[in-house]
Amino acid sequence: MTGPRRVLVVGADAAGMGAAHQALRTAARRGEELAVTALDAGSHTSYSACGIPYWMAGDVGSGDDLVARTAEEHRKAGIDLRLHTEVVAADLAARTVTTAAGDVLEYDDLVVATGAPAVVPDWALRPDGTSYDGVGVVKTLDDGAAWVRSFARVGPGAHVVVVGAGYVGVEVAEAALDQGFAVTVLTRTRGMGMLEDEMSERVNSGLVDAGVELVLGAEVTGLELDGDRVTGVRWAGGSREADLVVVAIGVRPATDFLAGSGLEMTDEGALRPDPHGRVADHVWAAGDCCEVRRRIDDQWVFRPLGTHAAKHARALGDSLAGGDLSFGGMVDTSITRFSAGGVHLEIARTGLSRSDAETAGLDPVALVTDGTTAAGYMPEAEPIAIWVMADRATRRLLGVQVVGGHGAGKRIDTAAAVLWAGGSVDDLAWMDLSYAPPFATTWEVLQIAARRVAERL
Numbered sequence: 486m487t488g489p490r491r492v493l494v495v496g497a498d499a500a501g502m503g504a505a506h507q508a509l510r511t512a513a514r515r516g517e518e519l520a521v522t523a524l525d526a527g528s529h530t531s532y533s534a535c536g537i538p539y540w541m542a543g544d545v546g547s548g549d550d551l552v553a554r555t556a557e558e559h560r561k562a563g564i565d566l567r568l569h570t571e572v573v574a575a576d577l578a579a580r581t582v583t584t585a586a587g588d589v590l591e592y593d594d595l596v597v598a599t600g601a602p603a604v605v606p607d608w609a610l611r612p613d614g615t616s617y618d619g620v621g622v623v624k625t626l627d628d629g630a631a632w633v634r635s636f637a638r639v640g641p642g643a644h645v646v647v648v649g650a651g652y653v654g655v656e657v658a659e660a661a662l663d664q665g666f667a668v669t670v671l672t673r674t675r676g677m678g679m680l681e682d683e684m685s686e687r688v689n690s691g692l693v694d695a696g697v698e699l700v701l702g703a704e705v706t707g708l709e710l711d712g713d714r715v716t717g718v719r720w721a722g723g724s725r726e727a728d729l730v731v732v733a734i735g736v737r738p739a740t741d742f743l744a745g746s747g748l749e750m751t752d753e754g755a756l757r758p759d760p761h762g763r764v765a766d767h768v769w770a771a772g773d774c775c776e777v778r779r780r781i782d783d784q785w786v787f788r789p790l791g792t793h794a795a796k797h798a799r800a801l802g803d804s805l806a807g808g809d810l811s812f813g814g815m816v817d818t819s820i821t822r823f824s825a826g827g828v829h830l831e832i833a834r835t836g837l838s839r840s841d842a843e844t845a846g847l848d849p850v851a852l853v854t855d856g857t858t859a860a861g862y863m864p865e866a867e868p869i870a871i872w873v874m875a876d877r878a879t880r881r882l883l884g885v886q887v888v889g890g891h892g893a894g895k896r897i898d899t900a901a902a903v904l905w906a907g908g909s910v911d912d913l914a915w916m917d918l919s920y921a922p923p924f925a926t927t928w929e930v931l932q933i934a935a936r937r938v939a940e941r942l
């Protein structure tokens with residue numbers, strides 16, 4: 486081989502560009518040179534999709550504010566970045582990829598960082614496969630811009646139907662309420678289905694108290710149309726008028742271009758990289774197109790989150806360039822908030838669900854504890870509910886979920902740290918946490934919740 490090693494990154498957002506920059510940094514440290522090319526089908530790089538709902542809500546002034554690094558900045562750092570360049574096939578034996586324009590590019594190392602686009606059901610599309618105005622997903626910066634325009638077009642008082650009550654659905658409901666719309670949330674299951682029932686019910690109540698019409702068990706079957714204009718949404722057993730319909734029912738790995746490449750994938754198309762990001766000889770992968778290893782029960786799970794993409798990418802980029810950073814898996818931690826209509830709920834979880842624990846053959850004991858986020862006599866004190874689960878036989882902490890007011894959500898990180906270390910419910914109950922009246926009760930509520938479970942074991 487003559488010249489520097491050629492690294493070809495497919496997908497130039499969080500994972501792809503994180504990996505590319507880390508590879509360049511590690512290579513420079515080692516006195517080596519890499520020729521990094523990054524291809525992306527879209528028109529933006531390195532932006533925070535996580536911030537899009539807050540842009541829709543009006544909390545963030547413009548889509549530009551969500552861009553961490555522009556295409557120009559990547560190019561100045563020495564990356565040959567090519568936007569509007571979709572990869573449609575890969576030949577791992579020949580070490581080439583083919584673009585939609587028919588170009589064939591050679592590589593020495595391939596980085597797959599194609600993410601997971603939002604699922605768009607057939608009922609949300611015109612018969613020719615295009616999208617109706619005012620019906621779509623929230624995934625890319627272009628989606629965000631389209632929603633900001635649609636919100637302005639229909640104006641306050643219009644009816645927004647959100648299909649899906651997971652993280653994105655709840656965040657969009659907040660945005661739509663903030664903008665003065667009537668909001669209906671439809672969900673096939675329940676609000677925040679990744680929570681246990683008793684915690685999910687608290688989210689449901691918060692949504693309803695804020696003025697959201699929440700319909701549980703509603704499986705959407707189609708749109709109602711006036712010509713080409715959307716006027717409503719139908720589900721088995723009901724319908725609702727709608728000026729705008731936001732579809733937030735999940736994402737799926739963008740790995741179709743690897744079909745037939747021989748690369749091992751799950752039925753859903755996810756890749757399972759080793760801790761250094763390697764999926765095969767000279768092939769690496771990071772971010773939402775991958776599953777992640779959950780440390781507690783040693784299971785691969787699909788958790789398309791930016792926090793994993795960033796860590797994955799760093800380990801991958803470093804390893805690809807000869808370093809040895811590795812991604813140590815995760816403990817299934819996530820957080821969001823719903824703050825609108827006079828309601829403020831912070832919603833977080835870490836660890837296993839009860840059904841995960843039972844599947845793993847454990848004997849879970851779980852309890853919900855209600856308390857306050859600060860000493861009851863302080864004006865800051867807000868209600869908080871904490872669900873704690875531990876294993877009866879080993880006393881190992883298995884999972885914690887939190888729903889509560891200001892200051893509730895990030896308490897989850899203490900529980901995540903205990904889970905990460907493989908600690909027990911007693912560790913959580915007795916570890917040295919901070920206390921002063923504006924921040925906690927003398928016995929911190931998270932520790933009371935752990936103590937109650939410990940007493941039941």
Ligand SMILES: Cc1cc2nc3c(=O)[nH]c(=O)nc-3n(C[C@H](O)[C@H](O)[C@H](O)COP(=O)(O)OP(=O)(O)OC[C@H]3O[C@@H](n4cnc5c(N)ncnc54)[C@H](O)[C@@H]3O)c2cc1C
Nearest residue numbers: 496498499500526527534535572599600772773790791792
């Ligand atoms: C509304 C919203 C809110 C979110 N909130 C949070 C949050 O609060 N916390 C959190 O941790 N995570 C959150 N996430 C998830 C987070 O944004 C993703 O985990 C993260 O963007 C994943 O980065 P990625 O680089 O793997 O994938 P992506 O950001 O999806 O990037 C993949 C890139 O690959 C390109 N691509 C795909 N296929 C091809 C192809 N064949 N050829 C060329 N290019 C291709 C795409 O155009 C895209 O630019 C949120 C996501 C959304 C949509």
